[in-house]
Amino acid sequence: MKRFWLSAASLLLLSAISFGQSPFTPIASGYGAQGSFIAIADKFPSPLYESENVYVFRPAGASGRVPVVFFAPGFGNNDPQEYQSLISHIVSRGNALVFAPYQIVSGDASLNKKRYDTIFAAYEEAVRRYGESFDLRRVAFAGHSYGASASLSMAWRGVVDKGWGEKGVALFLMAPWYYAEMSLKQFVNFPPQTKLIVEVFDNDEISDHRIAKEIFDxxxxxxxEKDFVILNSEKRLGYDMKASHGTPSGGEINALDYYGIYRLFDALTDYSFNNSIAGKSIALGNGQPEQKFMGTWPDGAPVRPLTAGDCIGVTRSQISFLFPYFPTTMGLTTVSSADFKTETGLAPESLATAWGTNFSLYPLANDNPVLPLELNGTAVRVRDSACVDRLAPLFFVSPTQVNYLVPAGTLPGAGTVTVFNETGAISSGPASIKNVAPALFSADSNGQGAAAASVLRLKPDGNLQYEKAIEYSLGQARFNTLPIDVSDKNDQVFLLLFGTGLRYRSALSNITALVGGIPVEVLYAGSQGDFPGLDQINLRLPGTLSGRGEVDVVLSVDLQKTNTLKVQIR
Structure with a gap:
């Protein structure tokens, strides 16, 4: 093993590269500025790729253990000189960095696992050799192109399988290529302490931006805790600053590097490792001005800002990329699980059903007390009007139907529901999210006919009796109403209805109920308490209804009417 000192006076492992005449000067202070440490560079043979070396860069003179950055390069960029400036910057800030080469035989997808194993074996061996100087509680996984997509799996292996990153995980992916090995279950259960930036370059002609966007989504x-970032090209003062696929590696160092990569990476790791609010505002600012700032040109004009946020679209045609991505997105319809009407809309913590195709390979109902976010290789994402994505807890999945719980905190307005499955199929459709979207369950689960209801009778002596309000008819293959006796003036009779989408009603006084056209008292309307998403409505049935027979029951909640169902009064 040979050690190199990276200084201006020595032969460097990372030899100087001619970067041309960039008009930009480095950032002087703060995030993006060069740190005070010089890098010590060591190397050893790759455990699974012995013709190549693994490189370990550590900050000379750093006291104690230091955070470690696991870096996977772009395809064919197995020489760390390609990333000289980036590596030097990261280590100067007091981090160690492990640079892992991998096999570059192209055209064989079966090599993906071998390459991934090679990268991670290099990381493990570096930890074995230098673990006494690594703070494995604070780790970052960064990569470029093929190495960016591989870093997804590397982060999973390191954090989940090895237990690294207990106090912070940063994930910085630049222009990711097609990803392998990551299952939908892994995406759904990704380590929650991770802070993520997925970055693409507007003039990239190699990796389709849709790959990066799918990873992000x-x-x-x-x-x-995550942002999607686009670095934008600009030509000014005779200098053509292109945000291309190779921006992180080689070429001229300019504002794209200083502000778009170094500054964001520094801020992301500071937030991840130290919970720095200042770091979060720069790295994950959701498009705020301080995040988008890219410096100034020599004449004082601001550089074109980067594009960042949680809801950034990609618009370039697939044919403009060497490696295009053509995800097939099918449509879906999502409705309240109680009345199955699209006009009802959905409310936070309400029960919903999506209809479509190719949702799941076969039907499966959840049998776990805790609702999963992934079931049988299927997941549902709800995006609200603020462009906040949340995965929905799942009750049931099948090839054509998914029953789910609208996530708590979903904001009202125009939303989108997307269903993913393990094979990569995507279905998406609009959803109208409201504060309340009241609907009643029917006994036949179709939103019509006999109400899913029961009766509670309070006797004068305080005795409580539950009575049936419906009964299933085998001959008719449906539920029928049973008579409810309200004739005894000494009894108090209560009708218990079940629905969804009404627990966030403004006030009980803003709920009205009609039974047979007669207003009745609403005693309770809110969460049922036992079943997620299920609401309960308790009505007092007056004796004046006696003898009415089968009648309609309908509610109005904050001026929104429910579906009309049936009960029978003796």
Whole structure:
């Protein structure tokens, strides 16, 4: 093993590269500025790719253990000189960095696992050799192109399988290529302490931006803990600053590097490792001005800002990329699970049903007390009007139907519901999200006919009796109403109805109920308490209804009417 000192006076492992005449000067202070440490560079043979070396860069003179960055390069960029400036910057800030090469035989998808194993074996061996100087409680996984997509799996292996990153995980993916090995279950259960930036370059002609966007959308992290970033090209003062696929590696160092990569990476790791609010505002600012700032040109004009946020679209045609991505998105319809009417809309913590095709390979109902976010290789994402994504807890999945719980906190307005499955199929459709979207369950589960109801009778002596309000007819293959006796003036009779989408009603006084056209008292309307998403409505039935027979029952909640169902009064 040979050690190199990276200094201006020595032969460097990362030899100087001619970067041309960039008009930009490095950031002087703060995030993006060069740190005070010089890098010590060591190397050893790759455990699974012995013709190549693994490189370990550590900050000379750093006291104690230091955070470690696991870096996977772009395809064919197995020489760390390609990333000289980036590596030097990261280590200067007091981090160690492990650079892992991998096999570059192209055209064989079966090599993906071998390459991934090679990268991670290099990381493990570096930890074995230098673990006494690594703070494995604070780790970052960064990569470029093929290495960016591989870093998804590397982060999973390191954090989940090895237990690294207990106090912070940063994930910084630049222009990711097609990803392998990551299952939908892994995306859904990604380590929650992860902070993520997925970055693409507007003039990239290699990796389709849709690959990066799918990674960003699929990974289950709060919107506040991840951002999608686009670095934008600009030509000015005779200098053509192109945000291309190779921006992180080689070429001229300019504002794209200083502000778009170094500054964001520094801020992301500071937030991840130290919970720095200042770091979060720069790295994960959701498009705020301080995040988008890219410096100034020599004449004082601001550089074109980067584009960042949680709801950034990609618009370039697939044919403009060497490696295009053509995800097939099918349509779906999503409705309240109580009345199955699209006009009802959905409310936070309400029960919903999506209809479509190719949702799941076969039907499966959840049998776990805790509702899963992934079931049988299927997941549902609800995006609200603020562009916040949340995965929905699941009750049931099948090839054509998914029953789910609208996530708590979903904001009202125009939303989108997307169903993903393990094979990569995507279905998406609009959803109208409201504060309340009241609907009643029918006994036949179709939103019509006999109400799903029961009766509670309070006797004068305080005795409570539950009575049936419906009964199933085998001959008719449906539920029929049973008579409810309200004739005894000494009894208090209560009708218990079940629905969804009304627990966030403004006030009990803003709910009205009609039974047979007669207003009745609403005693309770809110969560049923036992079944997620199920609401209960308790009505007092007056004796004046006696003898009415089968009648309609309908509610109005904050001026929104429910579906009309049937009960029978003796």
């Amino acid at each position: 699929r990974i289950n992290l709060p919107s506040s």
